[in-house]
Amino acid sequence: MIDETLVRREQAALMHNYGRLPVQFVRGEGAHLYDADGRRYVDCMAGIGMINVGHCHPDVVRAIQDQAATLINVSNLYYTEPMVALAEWIRDRGLGGRVFFCNSGAEANEAALKLARKHAGPGRTEAVALVDGFHGRTYGSLSLTGQPDKQQRFLPVVPGVRHVDRGDVPSLRDAVTERTCAIFVETIQGEIGVQPVPIEMLRLARDLADRHGALLVFDEIQTGMGRTGSLFSYQQLGVTPDVMTLAKSLGGGVPIGAVTARPGVDEAFQPGDHGSTFAGSPLACAAALAACRVLEDPALLQNVRVQGARLLEGLRGLVADGLAVEARGMGLMCGVDLVTPRAADVVGEMLQAGYLVNNTTPRTLRFLPPLVIDGDDIDGLVAALRRILAPS
Ligand SMILES: Cc1ncc(COP(=O)(O)O)c(C=O)c1O
Structure with a gap:
């Protein structure tokens, strides 16, 4: 599966902050990846939720090729069409307000935190976020990461962030005060094993934000772009944020992040307040716009709901047979808790079986397949898992 010399070169050339699995990918198509020997794998992670439209979607490939041959980047000192068109797309399908572009999820949350501080004005420097939440690893976003x-x-880390358990209504009530500028929430906490935040917490967060003049920020970096069966997860939950952060699958595999806000809030940033050299590049925006247009196909979101239900049913079957203890999910964002803390080993065994999954805790497996995955691959995934988890 892997050329040992590549492993040695990687060890000598790259900092050691990642533990990689022993496989080298050379090609991708739809829900499938191919290693250097031509072996096919079913990608049940979509690059950690970063390529929802599938690998090398032809529309995204064409957009990148055309844009790369025309104009790759020019900076934010000038106007470019793809950036404006992508911002319009997000504004019109999201919160109705303007958009700020950046290059990653962490940067989107950094920008949202600054936007909230600027919107709130002097003295309101605190933020509230949830225990177990993940918002990135740069200092501002790391301070939000619970x-x-x-x-x-x-x-x-950056001071002034209070963390509250995702089900702790009284603590949320206490944490939000007149010093709070924003409440940051993922509707489903992905990095901790696909843990949905109870709807009463989301409603209370909305209510407290309104009462105290704080902004409710939904981090839809993992839950957005069709992952849960709607374009953004909040659209199914009946709670609308003031600000939303996006990244991962926004770019169809190309790095891009975005912050969007409701009208009024979007005016907090004024010239000089924030920026990024690469942000909103024609190349990234052309790729993202193509990926976004793929998501407009109602059949694709229908596939998310159908295959998501099929996957969850399969995982619940493992629970019913005593091979796992709990399965959770919304659309194609699913997690399963194992009976024993052997999730890392299971990830390795699943790789051997030709399925890419990941573990978020020693007991929990997470599944974020490309939204184009079909029923055969879902059934194959569940069957492989069943074989591996079954007592020998
Ligand atoms: C919910 C959420 N927010 C933020 C981030 C950070 O995004 P990035 O890795 O692009 O900085 C992630 C990444 O996993 C995420 O899942």
Whole structure:
């Protein structure tokens, strides 16, 4: 599966912050990846939710090729069509307000935090976020990330962030005050194993934000772009944020992030407040616009709901047979808790079986397949999992 010399070169040339699985991919198409020996794998991770439209979607490939041959980048000192068209697309399907572009999810949350601070004015410097939430690894976004193991070695982080358990209504009530500028929430916490935030917490967050004049920010970086069966997950939940952050699948595989806000809030950023050299490049925006247009196909979102239900049913079957303890999911964002803490080993065994999955905790597997995955691949995934989890 892997050329050992590549592993040695990687060890000598790259910093050691990733633990990679022993496989080298050379090609991708739809829900499938191919290694250097031509072996096919079913990608049940979509590059950690970053390529929802599938690998090398022909529309995205064409958009990149055409744009690369015309104009790759020119900076934010000038006007370009793809950037404006993509912002219009997001504005018109999201919160109705303007858009700020950046290059990643962490940067989107950094920008949202600055936007909220600017919107709130002096003195309102605190933010509230949820325990177990993940918002990125740069200092501002890391301060929002409610996972002590990610923060510990890098303290102190940006001060003023209070973390509240995702089901703790009284603590949320206490945490939001007149000093709060924003409440950051993922509707489903992906990095901790696909844990949905209870609807009463989302409603309370909306209510508290309104009452205290804070902004409700939904991080839809993992849940957005069709992942849960609607373009953005909040559209199924009946709670609308003031600000939304996007990244991952927005670019169809090309790096891009975005912050969008409701009208009025979007005016907080004025010239000089924030920026990024590469942000909104014609290349990234052309790729993203093509990926976004793929998501306009109602049949694709229907596939998310159908295959998501099929996957969840399969995972629940494992629970019913005592091979797992709990399965959760919304659309094609699913997680399953195993009986014993052997999830990392299962990931390795699934790779051997030709399925890419990942573990978010020692007990929890996560599934984020490309939205184009079909029923045969879902059935194959569940069958492989069943074989691996069954007592020998
Ligand atoms: C919900 C959420 N927010 C933010 C991020 C950070 O995005 P990036 O890795 O592009 O900085 C991630 C990445 O996994 C995420 O899942």
